[in-house]
Amino acid sequence: MSSPDEAAVRAALSTVVDPELRRPIDELGMLAGVAVDGGRVTVRVLLTIAGCPLRSTIEADVRAALHEIPGVAQIDVQLEVMTPEQRQALKERLRPSRGIPFSRPESLTKVFAVASGKGGVGKSSVTVNLACELAARGLRVGIVDADVHGFSVPALLSITQGPTQVDDMILPPVAHDVKAISIGMFVTGNQPVAWRGPMLHRALEQFLADVYFGDLDVLFLDLPPGTGDVAISVSQLLPNANLLVVTTPQAAAADVAERAGSVSAQTGQRVAGVVENMSGMALPDGTVLEVFGSGGGRRVAERLSAALETSVPLLGQVPLDVALREGGDAGEPIVLSDPDSPSAVALRAIADQLAAAPRGLAGRSLGMTPR
Known part of the structure; x- marks a missing residue:
């Protein structure tokens, strides 16, 4: 059997993607060396930190990529650790400038801040399912769990792994191809977080500036209910964010949700639309039981359209569905576990509209200069 070609070996390794950074290891400077000796291939890979939680995944992916090359009889993967200088070079390559990348005029990321007037309307479930x-569909998506006091995103995504910290850069865990960060990843058990406004602002700022999400197509922020400190901080840190208002059909919930959307008149943000969650529940006999009443989402959309003097659409009505709740408890979003269920179909239709929403060109350079 002939020896494998080194060029073929390197080509195969170029397909190995770091599971946290989501970029090829050779592009990240993690591929330190390749040696071919007959049928034996030795690969040196540099890990970002000594305690890299996904070292076994990286090794397995390297072996899987080389296993398909003709002539490879033995694979030796040597895992080493980057020097401080190599880590600094990596950070500069990934994040050449500091600050919040999503607030820059040239950013192409569509940002949706998912808001509600009151708790318990399923805002987090809507956020997670839309993101997944x-x-x-192949988009690069991230979630910032901005509900510091009532965080639930880690459980809804079944994330038990904590973020990886590379010096002052935080790498978010990935679940269902969604990158997510939450204060729940930094506390032990079900420990409560009792913070006031300044600390909430700093936590949100750190999530947006110090967490490396990479180039995202869409970023969701799961906001706490109401129009308090975090909502104000989001308007300051991400002035171009679009508000996505979630309500139930109930009149009391709709009235409060309207306030959450009306805050955009003060912050200058755009309301992308309204989602009515927990709509009528289909019964086995074909009838629909309206547990929380009806029409709340449409009323919110109409009132916001009038108050903001712009069209605020009702993006969809997600039916009350036991499977949706069960999927959230199991950390398996229903759009993935049961995509043909009524609630998943409604959520996918809402995602259609968010995916089609254009990113504004305001403030962004087109790369042309007048002559």
Whole structure:
């Protein structure tokens, strides 16, 4: 059997992607060396930190990529650790400038801040399912769990792994191809977080500036209910964010949700639309039981359209569905576990509209100069 070609070996290794950074290891400077000796291939890979939680995944991916090359009889993967200088070079390559990348005029990321007037309307479930649906379509998606006091995104995504910290850069865990960060990843058990406004602002700022999400197509922020400190901080840190208002059909919930959307008149943000969650529940006999009433989402959309003097659409009505709740408890979003269920179909239709929404060109350079 002839020896494998080194060029073929390197080509195969170029397909190995770091599971946290989501870029090829050779592009990240993690591929330190390749040696071919007959049928034996030795590969040196540099890990970002000594305690890299996904070292076994990286090794397995390297072996899988080389296993398909003709002539490879033995694979030796040597895992080493980057020097401080190599880590600094990596950080500069990934993040050449500091600050919040999503607030820059040249950013192409569509940012949706998912808001609600009150708690318990399923805002986090809507956020997670929309994010997973868009990621399943091949978009690069991230979630910032901005509900510091009532975080739930890690459980809804079944994330138990904490973020990896490379010096002052934080790498978010990935679940269902969605990158997510939450204060729940930094506390032990079900420990409560009792913070006031300044600390909430700093936490959100750190999530947006110090967490490396890479180039995202869509970023969701799961906001706490109401129009308090975090909502104000989002308007300051991400003035171009679009608000996505979630309500239930109930009149009391709709009235409060309208306030959450009306805050955009003060912050200058755009309301992308309204999502009515927990709409009528289909019964086995074909009838629909309106547990929380009806029409709340449409009323919110109409009132916001009038108050903001712009069209605020009702993006969709997600039916009350036991499977949606069960999927959230199991960390399996229903758009993935049961995509043909009524609630998943409604969520996917909402995702269609968010995916089609254009990114504004305001403030962004077109790369042309007048002559």
